Amino acid sequence: MAYDYIIIGAGSAGCVLANRLTEDPTCQVLLLEAGSPDKKPEIHIPGAYTKLNNTAVDWSFWTEPQPAIGNRRLYIPRGKTLGGCSSTNAMAYVRGNKEDFNEWEALGNQGWGYEDVLPYFKKSENNEQFGEPYHGEGGPLNVTLSKQPSVLGSVFVDACTESGIPANTDYNGEKQEGASMLQFTIRKNKRHSTAAAFLKPVMRRSNLTVRTQTHVRCILIEDGRAVGVEVMTAHSDTERINCAREVILSAGAIQSPHILMLSGIGDPVELSKQGVDIKFPLPGVGKNLQDHVWSGVSGLATIETGNALLKPLRMAQALVQHLLLKSGPLGNSPLEANAFLKTDELLNRPDIQFHFIPLGIKDDYSTDIYNIKTFSTQSGFSIMSILIRPESRGYVGLRSSKPKDPPVIQPQVLSHPKDRQTLLAGLKKAIEVMQAPAFSGYLADGISLPKDLSDEALLAHIDKSLETLYHPVGTCKMGNDPMAVVDDQLRVHGVKCLRVIDASIMPTIISGNTNAAAIMIGEKGADLIRSAGK
Structure with missing residues (x-):
């Protein structure tokens, strides 16, 4: 041929x-x-x-x-x-x-x-x-809003508006800045x-x-x-x-x-x-490798969230809902809501993005974000603070001349000092959102991760928790x-x-x-x- x-x-x-x-x-x-x-x-x-x-x-x-x-x-x-x-x-x-x-x-x-x-x-x-x-x-x-969002997604948007981030129905439309429900590439569940x-x-x-x-x-x-x-x-x-x-x-x-x-x-x-x-x-x-990196805040919830799906019986019920009734939580992305914001009003576009996820993270850094088995079964929710305009640059290189050997991947995260300060500012804003009145009836015992909210402790938290968002x-x-x-x-x-x-x-x-x-x-x-x- x-x-x-x-x-x-x-x-x-x-x-x-x-x-x-x-x-x-x-x-x-x-x-x-x-x-x-x-x-x-x-x-x-x-x-x-x-x-x-x-x-x-x-x-x-x-x-x-x-x-x-x-x-x-x-x-x-x-x-x-x-x-x-x-x-x-x-x-x-x-x-x-x-x-x-x-x-x-x-x-x-x-x-x-x-x-x-x-x-x-x-x-x-x-x-x-x-x-x-x-x-x-x-x-x-096909692009759609979630058909069965949890109550917490709209609560997050309300908390953002209480924290000075305006609501914005469509971040893919006339303007990007603001808080909204996410749009997804999902069709018929x-x-x-x-x-x-x-x-x-x-x-x-x-x-x-x-x-x-x-x-x-x-x-x-x-x-x-x-x-x-x-x-x-x-x-x-x-x-x-x-x-x-x-x-x-x-x-x-x-x-x-x-x-x-x-x-x-x-x-x-x-x-x-x-x-x-x-x-x-x-x-x-x-050369010129760029990626989004993030750190987040998390707390326990007063209502059931995605963590409950880690219990075998609850997962079995959700599977039946999804496969037979075409409904239930498995028809949704783990993500739910979103916000774009500026850490400096002089910027011409947002430099921080929030993802709201109705899923809690353990407070002892034992949760591996890439391994669902390490998440707690205790219901919680989290706000991911994402650096979306990083200054740091990395590279992809050859490890060997063998085609099946993985390449060298060196993103050099936070190698530019501005990135750490921008991420810190975003994390502090995420804390403000989570502590807003809208969340008061849903956050069980305050923010559980990180426990210390001082700048010094938050910088240490970034070092321990930072991950990429898989956007190279x-x-x-x-x-x-x-x-x-x-x-x-x-x-x-x-x-x-x-x-x-x-x-x-x-x-x-x-x-x-x-x-x-x-x-x-x-x-x-x-x-x-x-x-x-x-």
Whole structure:
């Protein structure tokens, strides 16, 4: 079979590309995925999100030790199945702030301002509650508010308004700042991943081939042009697959730079250290890693919350509700409500985001956020304070020249001193919200984590509790400076017929959860490819 396009990675952007490129029946498209089909039942149950970590559908990466937080290593889950992280994330649909995209354009990336990208957000979307001028109707991806929210979500919004954060019905609309219920990629009580929304409806197209359990060893570069890929099958056989038009790398912000480096595209000094033949020197590959980090506050609740689902009988009841009655808590994301706020009124956009979760965290730091089994069965709730405009920058590097060895992931969290102070300010505001009158009838004994609310103790709490929000971006950044990897057409500098189309191309991280923007990048990237082919 001769393929016109080979897409590496069936994730948030890759599934979009497979759908849109095969709308042209004359194009033969091959979609490659290292993971398996998305048949694991927990993928499709929104409330079972936390049971996907450290399983066969997760790459289960870890960072290098982080000096700023006592050399702790941080867990970095990445989806390893059809749909990628859209099949394993918490389903929050958050586009980012208008100024995020205007900043991309100001950096020299024409066509990436807010007014340019808004049509692509709308194109992909079928929003059940909101419409024009900011939302789409009839698109493949279903977006909805929670159909069965707990009482605590609206209490959180009330507490925010009591604390000076205004209510805002739609943070994806005219303005972002304020408190609201979250929007989710859920349809009829099931997760609506890009595999469900974009890939499954077109799997029978004769010009689309999807191969799972196929690990890309490298992109084949001949005479400065991408001509195909070399892959390993599930049986460890090596195979060459040729491509007539373009190879499209959509493996995400960790693995897209990893595959480029294994293919000989990257910093020549680093490639030489690992014995990789240099095909094209591009020093920015893997650099500019950005991620959202967070710390939170938690307390015990006077009413039943998500912690109760950790009791076997209560979980069994919830499963019956979900599977037979299509109702109950398992049809919801573990997240519920949200707020965007500024720690300095002079800022042109929020720098802190809150996620409210009706789930309590143990007060002795024994809860591993990525391991649901370590949560208490005592009902509680938490506010996550998230640093959404970090100044710190890290990198992804080669550990070896072996394709299946995990890459070096060094985000260098809180390496910029401003980040720690901004996160501290956000944490103090979260405490104010949790202590607001609206929560008085629901918070059992005050804030239980952290117990000491002094600045010194809160900084120590950040060091003990900080995690990433699993939103890595920026490692194949778009731009025209010496450290840029792709241009504003998403073409890799210096190599013909090769593009990167995923969250790694973001020059700066957006102000909010990154999945919606990754899908938008897939939509826009497909149009860029089709325009070039005319």
